[in-house]
Amino acid sequence: MGGAEGERGDKTQMNGKILDAINEQIKWELYSSYLYLSMSAWYDSIGLRGFSHWERIQAMEERDHAMKFYDYVLSRGGIIELQAIDAPPSLWESPPEKAFEYQYEHEQSVTAKIDNLVELAHEEHDHATYNLLQWFVDEQVEEEENARTILEKLSMASDEMGMNILFMVDKELAARGYHPLVTPDY
Ligand SMILES: [Fe+2]
Ligand SMILES: [Fe+2]
Secondary structure: OOOOOOOOOOOOOOOHHHHHHHHHHHHHHHHHHHHHHHHHHHHHHOOOHHHHHHHHHHHHHHHHHHHHHHHHHHHOOOOOOOOOOOOOOOOOOOOHHHHHHHHHHHHHHHHHHHHHHHHHHHHOOOHHHHHHHHHHHHHHHHHHHHHHHHHHHHHHHHOOOHHHHHHHHHHHHOOOOOOOOOOOOO
16 A cells, blocks of 8 residues: 555556545445345345345445545546455344344444545545545435434334334335436446
8 A cells, every 4th residue: 555645656646645545445335335235135035125125225325435436536547446345244133123233333433434534635635535525424424314214213123013113114115216326427
């Protein structure tokens, strides 16, 4: 990993520290995609098709987040250095509430990473990156809210009405649509 500005030659207009941090964030967005795809597979295997569908779209959106950073780096003449992605856990405990707790905590950890990036962009006086990151700051508010809202509903599913609530939430999650965030402009 490089560091100082200009190490990658004159072609890049990007600050080396920022470039490294964004390449790292691309890895985290792709890891998030992997994590939610793993959850999607698990929900499918236990017959919760609505949950499975919702997480599959979540996985696609996380990939779009990675691509938003990716396109940004390329548009600034930076060099993409893709990193190894860890395997996500593949076995999830029942009930789904556990998985959503995990998801909520994971999103909070991503928010912390975005906040660190914002601080770095501020310190390095990189206004363009700072601007890009404002989109991610807003997105993380939404991501945490989505996970928390579903978690709240699922926490009501622990009494005798539990199965009804679970299937009601499953039906609700089945209705999620996918709106591509990034489309190649060629
Ligand atoms: Fe993300
Ligand atoms: Fe996310």
